[in-house]
Amino acid sequence: MYISELGRRANASPKAIRLYESLGLLGEVGRKGTYRIYSEQNVQQVQLIRQVQALGFKLADMGPLLVAAQGAPDWAELRAFIERRRVLVRAEVARLEQLERKLGQVSAEIGACLAAPQPSTMADCIDETLDSAP
Structure with a gap:
């Protein structure tokens, strides 16, 4: 799925999704040409990130905990x-x-x-x- 679909399903803006990706919170994101291709796991990751933010946590504090070596929290x-x-x-x-x-x-x-x-x-x-x- 493309970033617009991910944003719609996870209730996040494309700008926020790009930030999460740049911070390494989404792991490796596949590409098809110049387009990013997101998975169902990315939907869940973005939802978790949004939930953590809604609880008042900062991404700088939580980032390492949200993505372990295998890409799972x-x-x-x-x-x-x-x-x-x-x-x-x-x-x-x-x-x-x-x-x-x-x-x-x-x-x-x-x-x-x-x-x-x-x-x-x-x-x-x-x-x-x-x-x-x-």
Whole structure:
């Protein structure tokens, strides 16, 4: 199949497919004259590349894992890489949840300060909330 058919089936632009090929992610691509001829395996490779990109991975990081010596992904290494990324994501989620809780506390303190019957100065509200900020 030609690049337009591959692009249609794998939901990728011809420019992206040429980039994947130039990075060596598609292995050896056959030619018929000046035209590239792609296989069913190339459709699957491009779909995998697109999926990896949609998960936020960079091709520079993932490239070596997507094409092993035989032209197939190194599934064990790919899975290990993904699991390492999941650990980082969980740590970031925990950090963001803690930040969200702290922002809620600071917002509530400002709200309480503003709703006080004896109006405090804004400096009092800010000082109190900043003292409790992370």
